[in-house]
Amino acid sequence: xxxxxxxxxALTPLLAAEAxxxxxxxxxxxxxLEQAVWVRLLEHDGGVPEEPAGWLxxxxxxxxxxxxxxxxxxxxxxxxxxTAYEAGPEPVLLAAERRRVLRAxxxxxxxxxxxxxxxxxxxxxxxxxxxxGELGMSQGSLGPMRxxxxxxxxxxxxxxxxxxxxxxxxx
Numbered sequence: 248x249x250x251x252x253x254x255x256x257a258l259t260p261l262l263a264a265e266a267x268x269x270x271x272x273x274x275x276x277x278x279x280l281e282q283a284v285w286v287r288l289l290e291h292d293g294g295v296p297e298e299p300a301g302w303l304x305x306x307x308x309x310x311x312x313x314x315x316x317x318x319x320x321x322x323x324x325x326x327x328x329x330t331a332y333e334a335g336p337e338p339v340l341l342a343a344e345r346r347r348v349l350r351a352x353x354x355x356x357x358x359x360x361x362x363x364x365x366x367x368x369x370x371x372x373x374x375x376x377x378x379x380g381e382l383g384m385s386q387g388s389l390g391p392m393r394x395x396x397x398x399x400x401x402x403x404x405x406x407x408x409x410x411x412x413x414x415x416x417x418x
Contacts, residue, residue, distance in 0.1 A: 258299055261300060262303055263277070263281060265303065266280040269311040270311070272311065273311035273312075273315050275311070280307065283314075284303065284307055287310065349368070353368065355403065356403070357399065360396035360399055360400070363389070363392060363396055364396055364397075366381060
């Protein structure tokens with residue numbers, strides 16, 4: 248038993264260094280990687296391997312590969328559970344209403360802006376190159392035109408928003 252303890256004490260600094268080097272690439276903590284290698288050593292059939300340093304290096308790399316694979320397969324839980332409001336049909340209905348209002352406003356824009364903003368709002372999500380080809384214009388002029396059209400849309404929607412009513416006890 249003393250021989251095993253001496254071997255473990257001799258391997259501890261090497262394992263710590265190897266785990267520290269491999270852990271970031273594996274998406275693991277170095278301490279977790281060390282622990283996995285110690286468990287692998289305990290499960291090893293012949294006790295301490297003949298060449299412990301070489302075995303240790305290969306075990307660290309094998310555990311790191313397993314950690315990388317595990318990290319790729321894992322999917323995180325949602326940050327916070329949805330509230331009762333988010334889980335119901337109201338958000339879907341409100342989003343659909345906002346899209347309907349936005350599309351109606353786009354239809355009232357000047358003729359040069361309607362097709363551009365309709366393509367930008369398209370569910371197919373076309374690229375600037377595809378939009379430029381569809382509209383028959385250069386790709387470089389899309390940005391400035393988009394900016395002008397969005398400004399026009401912004402001014403139109405701001406004018407439609409009702410001015411806040413008076414507050415207080417004014418007659």
